[in-house]
Amino acid sequence: MTDSNKIKVALVDDHQIVIDGLKAVLHQQQQVEIVVTANSGQEMLIKLQQHPVDILLSDVMMEGINGQQLARAAKQQFPHIKIIALSMSGAGDIVEEMINDADIHGYLLKQTDKEELLQAIIKVYNGGQYFQPQILAALEQQSNRTKEVSDTRLTGREIEIIRLMEQDLSNKQLAEVLNISIRTVETHRKNIFKKTNTNNVLTLVKWAYEHQLLSK
Amino acid sequence: MTDSNKIKVALVDDHQIVIDGLKAVLHQQQQVEIVVTANSGQEMLIKLQQHPVDILLSDVMMEGINGQQLARAAKQQFPHIKIIALSMSGAGDIVEEMINDADIHGYLLKQTDKEELLQAIIKVYNGGQYFQPQILAALEQQSNRTKEVSDTRLTGREIEIIRLMEQDLSNKQLAEVLNISIRTVETHRKNIFKKTNTNNVLTLVKWAYEHQLLSK
DNA sequence: AGATAAATCCGTACTGGTGGGTATATAATG
DNA sequence: CATTATATACCCACCAGTACGGATTTATCT
Numbered sequence: 001m002t003d004s005n006k007i008k009v010a011l012v013d014d015h016q017i018v019i020d021g022l023k024a025v026l027h028q029q030q031q032v033e034i035v036v037t038a039n040s041g042q043e044m045l046i047k048l049q050q051h052p053v054d055i056l057l058s059d060v061m062m063e064g065i066n067g068q069q070l071a072r073a074a075k076q077q078f079p080h081i082k083i084i085a086l087s088m089s090g091a092g093d094i095v096e097e098m099i100n101d102a103d104i105h106g107y108l109l110k111q112t113d114k115e116e117l118l119q120a121i122i123k124v125y126n127g128g129q130y131f132q133p134q135i136l137a138a139l140e141q142q143s144n145r146t147k148e149v150s151d152t153r154l155t156g157r158e159i160e161i162i163r164l165m166e167q168d169l170s171n172k173q174l175a176e177v178l179n180i181s182i183r184t185v186e187t188h189r190k191n192i193f194k195k196t197n198t199n200n201v202l203t204l205v206k207w208a209y210e211h212q213l214l215s216k
Numbered sequence: 217m218t219d220s221n222k223i224k225v226a227l228v229d230d231h232q233i234v235i236d237g238l239k240a241v242l243h244q245q246q247q248v249e250i251v252v253t254a255n256s257g258q259e260m261l262i263k264l265q266q267h268p269v270d271i272l273l274s275d276v277m278m279e280g281i282n283g284q285q286l287a288r289a290a291k292q293q294f295p296h297i298k299i300i301a302l303s304m305s306g307a308g309d310i311v312e313e314m315i316n317d318a319d320i321h322g323y324l325l326k327q328t329d330k331e332e333l334l335q336a337i338i339k340v341y342n343g344g345q346y347f348q349p350q351i352l353a354a355l356e357q358q359s360n361r362t363k364e365v366s367d368t369r370l371t372g373r374e375i376e377i378i379r380l381m382e383q384d385l386s387n388k389q390l391a392e393v394l395n396i397s398i399r400t401v402e403t404h405r406k407n408i409f410k411k412t413n414t415n416n417v418l419t420l421v422k423w424a425y426e427h428q429l430l431s432k
Numbered sequence: 433a434g435a436t437a438a439a440t441c442c443g444t445a446c447t448g449g450t451g452g453g454t455a456t457a458t459a460a461t462g
Numbered sequence: 463c464a465t466t467a468t469a470t471a472c473c474c475a476c477c478a479g480t481a482c483g484g485a486t487t488t489a490t491c492t
Contacts, residue, residue, distance in 0.1 A: 015304070015326040017333065021237010039327075088231070088304060110231040111255075117233065155438060168419050171479070183441050186479075199480085201418050203384050371468060387449070399471045406451070415450080 006033040007125045008052065012044045012070065013059040013086070018110070022057075025114045032121050041065030045073055053081060054125055060087035060094060068094075071102035082124050086110060090134050092142030093212050099131075099139060106130035149211045152195045159213060161188050166205050166214050222249040223341045224268065228260045228286065229253075229275040229302070234326070238273075241330045248337050257281030261289055269297060270341055276303035276310060284310075287318035298340050302326060306350050308358030309428050315347075315355060322346035365427045368411045375429060377404050382421050382430055 009026070011034050013019050019037050026032050036051045038044035042065055044056075056074055060067035071083045084106035085098050098104050105124045108117065109132060120130035131139075154162070164174055171189070175182040198204040208214040225242070227250050229235050235253050242248050252267045254260035258281055260272075272290055276283035287299045300322035301314050314320050321340040324333065325348055336346035347355075370378070380390055387405070391398040414420040424430040 016329040017241070017326050018234065018237060020241045020330050021234060024240025024243070025233070025236045027240070086233075110233045113232040114236050153437095157439065166418075168416070180439085181441055183443090184439075187441075188439085190480075193480090200384065201416075202382075202421060205418060369467095373469060396469085397471055399473090400469075402449080403471075404469085405449085409450085 005030075007031060007054050007121060008033060008035045009055045009057055009121060010034070010036040010038075010044060010048060010051070010053040010081075011057045012038045012041060012062070012067075014039050014062045015059070018059070022117075026118075029118070032118060041067075041070035041073070044070065045077065048074065048078055048081075052078075055121055056081050056083045057086055057121070058083060060085050060098060061089075068097050068102045071098065071104055075103060082106075084108060084120060084124055084130070090132075090138040092138040092145070095135055095138045096142045096146075107135045108132060109134060145211055149213065154192070154195055154213075158188055158192050158195070161185070162192060162204065162208055162213060165189075165201055166208065168201075221246075223247060223270050223337060224249060224251045225271045225273055225337060226250070226252040226254075226260060226264060226267070226269040226297075227273045228255070228257060228278070228283075230255050230278045231275070234275070238333075242334075245334070248334060257283075257286035257289070260286065261293065264290065264294055264297075268294075271337055272297050272299045273302055273337070274299060276301050276314060277305070284313050284318045287314065287320055291319060298322075300324060300336060300340055300346070306348075306354045308354040308361070311351055311354045312358045312362075323351045324348060325350060361427055365429065370408070370411055370429075374404055374408050374411070377401070378408060378420065378424055378429060381405075381417050382424065384417075 009032055011019055011022055013022075016039065019039070023034050023037065026034055035053055036044070036047045038047055041058075041062060044058075045065075048056075056071075058067045058070055058074075062070075065073070067085055067087070071085070074081055074083065083102070083104040085104050086108050087094070088110050090109055095107060098107060106120050106129060108120055108130070112120075112132070116132075123130045161174060161178075164177065169177065171182050171185045174185045178185070193199050193204065196204055196207050198207055205214065225248055227235055227238055229238075232255060235255070239250050239253065242250055251269055252260070252263045254263055257274075257278060260274075261281075264272075272287075274283045274286055274290075278286075281289070283301055283303070287301070290297055290299065299318070299320040301320050302324050303310070304326050306325055311323065314323065322336050322345060324336055324346070328336075328348070339346045377390060377394075380393065385393065387398050387401045390401045394401070409415050409420065412420055412423050414423055421430065
């Protein structure tokens, strides 16, 4: 049934249209064949047990298991699989996690065309890597931000306190929650503001969001 | 060349894969034909001048002209066109803008399948509307939030001041910028906190973001 | 053993903002 | 015209937080 000369690709995306589309796009050509599709990471992990593939093309932001978790699980269970991320956004933090933590071989934004997609699949299949320039740029920028955070040398306690400050706790409440003196809280705040070069909770919280100490 | 029995559809999406995909998906069936595609609103507006279509299938979040602006411009220049939005997210504010301001006839999330897509196109073509349940829910929730804001009865001046507070101006700075007394600023702040049921800048700003008084 | 970093705590003076009032001039609205 | 909404301004008591300062204990690194 399946043509053993073609590169076997598995495709996960929770947007059914993307799946339908990519299947159709890759249908009439010789090099690649989509042999498994799924709408979620969970589903894909199960299907991969039955269907060996060369490449896993995975969306990044999905309900349930996200692309990163899927990549890690797939790598572990099927070590020979090579993974290409296919994402709507090139948000730096996610890109970094995918590349550094999930050990993927390629990263494409969905605003590529089919030629580039094919090229990426083939290159990765042959042992190479394929990362779009935008992705590399985002990664660069992300690592700068990460560096900036580490340069501030915030301690664990300080980060903990920043998180609580974002929850709008007063010094008094912080002292109670952490079982320490208000004076200690004051000292921590002082140091936090100094290190982050801010001088009130609002700008601090903004800083923290920008530097991904806080999320959402 | 084009089959005059088919519903003529134009497709805009800045993700080329989505275009390739949808084209392929809708290729082998009888009712619908994609006759124009573009990667941006600008491009589409130009192309529509040459190519009459029945339905404009438009992505919502695009670089340059977004879906809403495109819908309005298209409606104005080609009044007979019916527009269906095709979006990744069902974020309430955007949905509301599209439906209320841009007067579209349908709204689909990209996690539909081709059957639903076809169904939506046909229904809209025949003068109907097609909105997914999630979309209607988001719209409902959004109108609740809007109502909540209007219930707070914030005055123009107060909203102005909230925006400046988000920029981290002190009472003194506010007074200078607005050329009013600090006392007046204090009064405004007092009233703002009372109306929004907050008691400091951080929670106020969060409230403002949630209620779309501030964006980004 | 000595140095460094992290977390803890305190005093004192000051400032900025909160919360409670009250009050007036001017638009806007019915 | 009368009423209401809006923007303006002030007073005062109070408190939370800041800006200096200095200090100790514990753990970690060299």
